[in-house]
Amino acid sequence: MRVTGQIPEATVARLPVYLRSLLEVGAAGISTVSSVMLADRAGVNAAKVRKDLSYLGTYGTRGVGYDVEYLRFQVSRALGVANTWPVVVVGLGNLGRALAGHEGFGERGFPVVAGFDIDPDKIGTRISGVLVHPLERLPELVANLGAAIGIIATPAEAAQEVADHLSRAGIRSVLNFAPTVLALPDDVDVRDVDLATELQILGFHLQRANPTNDDQSVVS
Amino acid sequence: MRVTGQIPEATVARLPVYLRSLLEVGAAGISTVSSVMLADRAGVNAAKVRKDLSYLGTYGTRGVGYDVEYLRFQVSRALGVANTWPVVVVGLGNLGRALAGHEGFGERGFPVVAGFDIDPDKIGTRISGVLVHPLERLPELVANLGAAIGIIATPAEAAQEVADHLSRAGIRSVLNFAPTVLALPDDVDVRDVDLATELQILGFHLQRANPTNDDQSVVS
Numbered sequence: 001m002r003v004t005g006q007i008p009e010a011t012v013a014r015l016p017v018y019l020r021s022l023l024e025v026g027a028a029g030i031s032t033v034s035s036v037m038l039a040d041r042a043g044v045n046a047a048k049v050r051k052d053l054s055y056l057g058t059y060g061t062r063g064v065g066y067d068v069e070y071l072r073f074q075v076s077r078a079l080g081v082a083n084t085w086p087v088v089v090v091g092l093g094n095l096g097r098a099l100a101g102h103e104g105f106g107e108r109g110f111p112v113v114a115g116f117d118i119d120p121d122k123i124g125t126r127i128s129g130v131l132v133h134p135l136e137r138l139p140e141l142v143a144n145l146g147a148a149i150g151i152i153a154t155p156a157e158a159a160q161e162v163a164d165h166l167s168r169a170g171i172r173s174v175l176n177f178a179p180t181v182l183a184l185p186d187d188v189d190v191r192d193v194d195l196a197t198e199l200q201i202l203g204f205h206l207q208r209a210n211p212t213n214d215d216q217s218v219v220s
Numbered sequence: 221m222r223v224t225g226q227i228p229e230a231t232v233a234r235l236p237v238y239l240r241s242l243l244e245v246g247a248a249g250i251s252t253v254s255s256v257m258l259a260d261r262a263g264v265n266a267a268k269v270r271k272d273l274s275y276l277g278t279y280g281t282r283g284v285g286y287d288v289e290y291l292r293f294q295v296s297r298a299l300g301v302a303n304t305w306p307v308v309v310v311g312l313g314n315l316g317r318a319l320a321g322h323e324g325f326g327e328r329g330f331p332v333v334a335g336f337d338i339d340p341d342k343i344g345t346r347i348s349g350v351l352v353h354p355l356e357r358l359p360e361l362v363a364n365l366g367a368a369i370g371i372i373a374t375p376a377e378a379a380q381e382v383a384d385h386l387s388r389a390g391i392r393s394v395l396n397f398a399p400t401v402l403a404l405p406d407d408v409d410v411r412d413v414d415l416a417t418e419l420q421i422l423g424f425h426l427q428r429a430n431p432t433n434d435d436q437s438v439v440s
Contacts, residue, residue, distance in 0.1 A: 012424050016417040020399065041401050079420055080427030087419070094318035094348065101314050104399050104416040109423065128314065149422055172429070173422040179240065179324050181261050189425050191418050196324040197236040198411050199307070200299055202369055202393040203329065204232050205409050207300030209392070 011052045015079050017042045022072040034065040086113040088147045090162045091154030092127045095177055099151055101128025113145045142169040149173045156180040231272045235299050237262045242292040254285040306333040308367045310382045311374030312347045315397055319371055321348025333365045359389040369393040376400040
């Protein structure tokens with residue numbers, strides 16, 4: 001398990017879930033929240049929630065829980081939500097189009113500032129509101145727009161070349177939707193999202209469909 | 221950690237990664253593979269790979285590794301890849317369109333057999349090759365087409381209602397792309413894919429960007 005500034009990676013992965021829950025209960029006018037409730041939403045047990053939040057220096061009040069507003073502030077700060085990380089999307093096929101137009105990105109501090117493709121018919125047009133440029137302009141535009149994150153939404157066979165382009169352009173965070181394993185320098189942080197993998201995990205359970213009483217349906 | 225037929229959930233989540241690696245090395249004409257190599261691709265250590273594969277009853281040969289073809293057979297069998305699990309997609313906006321047309325799904329045994337939307341302009345048309353039906357026809361078509369998995373690609377505010385529809389229609393496996401937590405019966409297996417969460421995790425690391433020598437860049 002990688003530990004980043006004392007916060008384990010598995011905890012980091014749960015922080016966005018906590019934040020979303022806190023925004024929801026806050027919107028519902030609830031001012032305190034228990035670790036049990038947060039646990040339920042994150043699919044872990046309450047002890048793990050308390051442990052996770054302790055990394056942020058937050059301990060809640062026994063019998064009362066956590067102050068929603070204050071906890072939201074702390075989780076947001078830990079996640080750097082106050083910051084804005086401009087994103088570029090490479091590959092404006094169906095998936096790239098969906099990602100470029102994904103409402104949740106801009107709202108959460110990840111505005112899509114440029115698109116890149118090799119298709120001359122797409123270059124110069126706006127797709128989901130995002131202007132599409134030729135791949136050759138990547139270094140210049142990453143620098144000018146201050147892009148921090150590159151999303152790869154190309155076919156698998158193009159992904160490594162695109163990843164190399166992104167890396168050379170100075171991008172140090174890559175979200176890869178192409179179903180292939182990328183080789184990148186150690187200082188580039190890559191997260192793979194393979195949509196078929198998620199289906200395969202569901203398929204695994206379908207195949208084994210057995211009437212157990214195990215109700216923890218979230219990967220730990 | 222949930223254990224399914226003795227295979228821990230975290231192991232299940234890595235099996236598709238192993239399978240993909242095995243297909244790639246097999247295509248490259250390599251006939252044996254070491255746990256170290258598989259470990260590198262899955263972002264875990266070699267001991268964990270050996271442990272994972274031991275759940276499939278596979279132990280490899282010391283100093284030689286695993287037979288690629290045989291291991292592929294075993295992982296495929298564990299994942300139920302020989303089976304076909306028909307999928308329905310609800311919500312044919314940009315994301316639903318991308319999912320309906322995702323090449324990797326059909327190839328891996330998850331053909332998209334029907335789409336559902338409430339937009340009269342979409343109903344009756346084919347989107348990414350998938351015929352779109354009104355939501356009311358869900359129970360009938362799930363039964364007739366033998367659909368096993370429902371993908372929710374609607375806006376967050378519609379997701380719970382759609383999830384209820386899917387559940388009532390007999391769907392027991394849901395892949396949820398809407399950024400909301402769904403309440404469903406215990407016998408429905410839900411996997412949430414929140415694309416903005418992935419960006420937030422990258423954002424966390426960007427914020428903390430510190431020159432450590434830690435090169436394990438994958439969540440354990």
